[in-house]
Amino acid sequence: MTTFAPDSLALNRKLPLWYQVSQSLRASILGRRPEEPLRLPTEDRLAEHYGVSVLTMRQALKELEAEGLISRHRRRGTFIEPSARRGAPVRLLGSVDAIVAQQSGERTTLLGHGTEPIPADLAEHFPGRTEAVGYRRLRCEEESGEPTNWAHNLIRPDIAEKIDLDDLTRWPMTKVLRDAVGVRISRITDTVEARLADPETAGLLNVPLLSPILHYTGLTYDEDGEIVDVARIRYRGDRFSFTVTLDAH
Template identity: 75%
Template sequence: MTSFAPDSIVLNRKLPLWYQVSQSLRASILGRSPQDPLRLPTEEQLAGHYGVSVLTMRQALKELEEEGLITRHRRRGTFIEPDAQRGAPVRLLGSVDAIVAQQSGMVTELLEHGSGPVPAELAGFFPDLEQAATYHRLRCDEKTGEPTNHARNWVRPELADRIDAEDLTRWPMTKVLRDVVGVDISRITDTVEARLADPETSRLLQVPLLSPILHYTGVTYDQRGRVLDVVVIHYRGDRFSFTVTLDAH
């Protein structure tokens, strides 16, 4: 037996058990480090871990095998495919230009824009505002047309008055604020979390419900330390990874 230990999950009895187990295992496989072993525990051990039958576990593993994430060998066991890696990395290199460059090769559709209350979980970034301008965009791969992420921005209303919505189909909000609106950006704080796709994200990104996604929150500040924009982006978990480069000098 290897030291591979997928996270425990609370199973929802309204969804197929094999599907939920396969998505949990999938997230663990895609989120593993290169040093982790490739061999998985036995079907019986995995079934015990998740509290499901061996038959359910086999169905979950079959799904991952068909996706190319694992291979199963009689008497030898089940192994993670070494090339089962996420696709194009999103690199946070510490510059505004890097963030702008990241969106190259993407086709962007502006789904909606307007104004609305700041969500409770983001209210701390805008202590002086009750309403903010909102923008919701969907980005797709330029070559394949495949959805890659969808983003929601909350922007200070006085800045939104100077934003042409059409510009947001060509450039990231960061570039629009800096180069079109003329804001002097001081810094951007990035937070990345692993989550499961909710119904809206599942529909927009064309991924199964509860499949792993990357939940990114970016907060843009001006020179006075005031928050100008908060963006929440949901990335397909099977297409992106995040690499952060820190300069030690």
């Protein structure tokens, strides 16, 4: 069975339960290892795992089926589609699991990591610190190997020492921090803006210099309100779109 995490959801009552479950399950599906089985557990087992009703679980699975990530066969069960499309629109709907799902599902290469000075424009987020641990990762499509985005994360040193580098080639940083390291994330503030590819980004993403990219900045805070991670992700402008859904209630 595919490894699912987290074991239970910290549910946000302002968002539909089926949506939160679908995003968590989506992240686990896209982050599965190739050797893991394609068959999913039954609806009853999944509902028990996520602590929701079977009806909610069924609606979440329906969403994933519509996206082409799974196929459902009467009497045979539910299966992950091995050829499911890995690229996806950037969607922010107000939950940590949505962000995890957004960043999941591509082959990730760790380009490097180590202690580095905190840039002047980020110093306000790391009061009293002059250094953080940086991680640079390149994400590529599974089948074609074509680069789609690259990420630079700055992590507090006391948190970085708990990170297993192997986890960073499988899971997005947000998932590693929450589910592997055990950081209790209180909020993530996101900014997405249009920029032009600098020389480093153009080289890594194999796009022309000064071509359009989506530049994402994510600030992750723990339950004490202290910064944990500052993520900067450069997405190829020809491969991603950006959608925001606001809850009016």
